[in-house]
Amino acid sequence: MGKVKYALLWCCLGLLLSAGSCRTLCQIAKNSKEKGSARPTELCIGACKAGSLCSKLCPPGTEGSMGFACRQQLWHKVNDTCRTLNAYNIFEDKSQTTASYGKDVNVDKDAGTSDSIAHKVLRQCPKDLSCVTRKIEQSPQLPGNIELIVQLLHNISTAPMRDVDEAQMTSYCSMANHVLNSSSIANWTFVPERNSCSVLLQSVNAFARKLQIHKHPVNIQDSFIHAMGSVIPADGEGKNFTFFMRVNESSRPVTGQVLISREELQTAPSTSQIICIAFPTLGAILEASLLENVTVNGLVLSVILPEKLKRISLHFEKIHKSEERKTRCVGWDHLEHRWDHRACQMVEASSQHAICQCWPRGLFTSFSILMSPHIPASPVLAYITYIGLGLSICSLIICLAIEGLVWHQVTKTEISYLRHLCIANVVATLLTADVLFIVASCFSGPETHYNGCVVVTFFIHFFYLSVFFWMLAKALLILYGVLIVFHTLPKSVLVASLFSVGYGCPLVIAVVTVGVTEPARGYLRADACWLNWETTKALLAFVVPALAIVVVNLVVIAVVISKAQRVSFGSSMFQEVRAIVRICKNIAILTPLLGLTWGFGVATLIDDSSLAFHIIFSLLNAFQGFFILVFVTILDPKIREALRGQVNSVNWISKISEVKSFSFCT
Helix, strand or coil, rough: CHHHHHHHHHHHHHHCCCCHHHHHHHHHHHHHHHHCCCCCCCCCCCCCCCEEEEEEEECCCCEEEEEEEECCEEEEEEEEECCCCCCCCCCCCCHHHHHHHCCCCCCCCCCCHHHHHHHHHHHHHCCCCCCCCHHHHHHCCHHHHHHHHHHHHHHHHHHCCECCHHHHHHHHHHHHHCCCCCHHHHHHHHCCCCCHHHHHHHHHHHHHHCCCCCCCCCCCCCCCCCCEECCCCCCCCEEEEEEEEECCCCCCCCCEEEEEEEEHHCCCCCCEEEEEEEEECCHHHHHHCCCCEEECCCCCEEECCCCCCCEEEEEEEECCCCCCCEEEEEECCCCCCCCEEHEEEEEEEECCEEEEECCCCCCCCEEEEEEECCCCCHHHHHHHHHHHHHHHHHHHHHHHHHHHHHHHHCCCCCCHHHHHHHHHHHHHHHHHHHHHHHHHHHHHCCCCCCCCHHHHHHHHHHHHHHHHHHHHHHHHHHHHHHHHHHHHHHHHHHHHHHHHHHHHHHHHHHHHHHHHHHHHCCCCCCCCCCCCCCCCCCHHHHHHHHHHHHHHHHHHHHHHHHHHHHCCCCCHHHHHHHHHHHHHHHHHHHHHCCCCCCHHHHHHHHCCCCCHHHHHHHHHCCCCCHHHHHHHCCCCHHHHHHHHHHHHHHHHHHHCCCCCCCHHCC
């Protein structure tokens, strides 16, 4: 009875690990109990305080430890080095292994490392590397075993081996296949070295690069890794490598193709060779191990090409068939350990497949497609945006027409001239930016219209920044008028200063942004003609100035309101009410004009923010032109008076014409 209870205890502990390891750990615990071994493996004892850590030994029969962290008053496992493999049990011939290592057991502390194992593998079975294959394939896929195997494969790939043959490549793929098994994905999360998955991918590619192909093509196929290679055909025809693999045991197979055109093959020597490797589970492993917020939606395809081959076509069948989520063609950056869209360009995409054109080079030898983690925003936002922009554009055109019609009547003084100069430029830049925004939406994205997207994004960035800087100029002008007498500076100096702020500052920011980020193709988002955020943070060149200007404008409004309140002190109740009304009117005018509505954009930058914030933000900004027409133009008493004068003049002229016409007739 005691044995049963003890075995059940270990099985409960196994539930804390991945589902794929539970059966193995329970068996290990049962065997250990029969041997009379006992080691503490309970969860951390004591109060769970935020940020606290603890470590526990692995179950009997395994080496290593497990690390836990306290989150939300519960202990969660964060890393795991439990393993069953070491330098003494990984080889087929135990007697030779013990004899070989026996003399070093007490003196060589590193005898059990993956480096020493790799050295012995290359010494004991250099022809086919098979002396460790069976033991690795039989080992449980524990996090510690995974890490040891990955480091072993890395050390073998970096060893001074010149010519790798098919037998060595077969054993190498067999070892990699074991840790690429779909049942091991959950355990990759607990491997302490987060870049182990990237190291594995780079190691397989490096070892395959040493493979020598002679007369016959190479075709090494395992469940979770498939390598094919051949010499470039002498007839100069194009080359096609097609893979057909399952992501897991229950899924249907998905396809992936590597196509090299006839024109590309003609640039390489006829003795050159091409090697392609497909990984159905590596995308999920990279996601689990690196905790990236991306989903790989196809096979990961590695290509080893002659140096002169610069371009290939990749056809991916999607694992998750969806038209709602956008697809991106990417290459794996081995230095940054992340997917990078600069390596590929989208050629065609549908709900079933994607076709990418990629440029293999030093950093990029592995490619795939990513699925956007978020479903596009509610269509309500799209309707609000485009209806609002249409109304905004019409309103801004009316604003410019009215300003032109009454310009001479409302700009008779220096103060009014500068004020309306700012208003006219705010309207003109916002109108241009809104039109360019609609033009950008007509592009399908950077994948197919990259150069056009760069140009449009640059001007959208520049003109929207100009809107903000003219708003800043207007705010500074208001502040200048409230605090300082205008006659202290000549009119020409003030006009030059306003234009320098309104157009000079945004131009510098826009040029510097495109100059710094575009050489590395990091200027644009992968899915839209707008500034990049994921890799280069180019969007900060818009967000930081815009929010800074919003803050300055808030301060200006506070100063203006403070001035208005001072005037109301000591007044009658009627005058108090009039002062409050005047303050509210100032706020109603300044808010849309000075861009304070963009402050709602801060809420939309937060992940999982409410849809209500997005709707409010879209409403306020898409209808900003309409707000300017109403609050700045129509509600301005001087403009209304000038318009009435224009109408009266037209009516008076019309009456005079009628009188003259009547006199002529009589």
